[in-house]
């Protein structure tokens with residue numbers, strides 16, 4: 001690990017509660033309290049599942065990925081924590097008190113249009129920044145957006161992030177894993193499993209659909225797609241059926257109360273061919289102008 005990686009001494013990390021579980025281990029709310037008087041700061045500590053060697057490799061890769069990212073719209077990496085005794089290594093992140101966007105929107109149904117557009121533009125700016133670093137997130141979804149305050153959201157969970165090689169415009173994935181295909185662009189679902197900034201744009205479209213559906217679990221993308229591809233489809237037939245309806249130009253329907261301008265913008269992100277999809281900066285500009293129109 002780079003020498004400038006800040007180290008949090010495990011013995012001062014006071015466990016408070018579990019924030020959530022991932023396929024790597026769990027994320028816990030801790031207070032780093034070296035003075036032992038509860039004046040220390042709250043942190044989100046991603047504990048790596050012990051022993052699994054592959055996890056260690058992925059983990060150090062995630063640390064490498066995160067440690068170079070410095071952006072107001074990306075959850076801040078703070079450092080690592082080791083416990084020499086029990087050979088556990090943890091990734092220390094800033095703690096986001098309002099949790100994930102999904103939970104936040106379920107609790108705060110009264111998020112108005114202008115705040116939705118503010119969140120959408122912050123996510124676009126975070127993605128513009130990632131693109132400037134040639135990073136492809138590959139898991140952009142409302143569940144992976146964290147809420148810092150009532151007016152600030154940040155992109156999180158860089159476990160699946162890849163860096164596009166300098167000589168290519170996309171990243172080809174070998175290990176499929178249980179990928180969230182309902183957020184994936186067609187070219188990422190087909191055998192080519194190609195991921196690019198434009199496939200992240202597709203996922204952003206699905207994220208905006210979640211956002212403007214108030215992350216309503218009855219209208220979530222997976223449920224809507226499964227209804228369309230007849231929910232009795234199982235297993236490997238699902239990606240095939242999904243591709244079929246997308247090729248046939250069927251798209252997730254406009255969420256209730258979603259302004260036509262916003263649904264038209266979401267539709268641009270779902271252009272079948274990647275090069276027809278807008279860039280993140282164009283999306284930012286369009287969201288900005290919609291926000292101006294809508295508030296008039």
Ligand SMILES: C[C@H](Nc1nc(-c2c[nH]c3ncc(Cl)cc23)ncc1F)C(=O)NCC(F)(F)F
Nearest residue numbers: 019020021022027044093095096099144156157
């Ligand atoms: C496994 C962990 N799950 C959860 N985390 C939090 C959380 C609240 N506040 C947080 N502050 C910093 C972090 Cl890193 C997480 C949280 N809340 C609910 C969860 F289910 C996670 O990392 N999820 C991915 C992402 F971070 F994108 F939401």
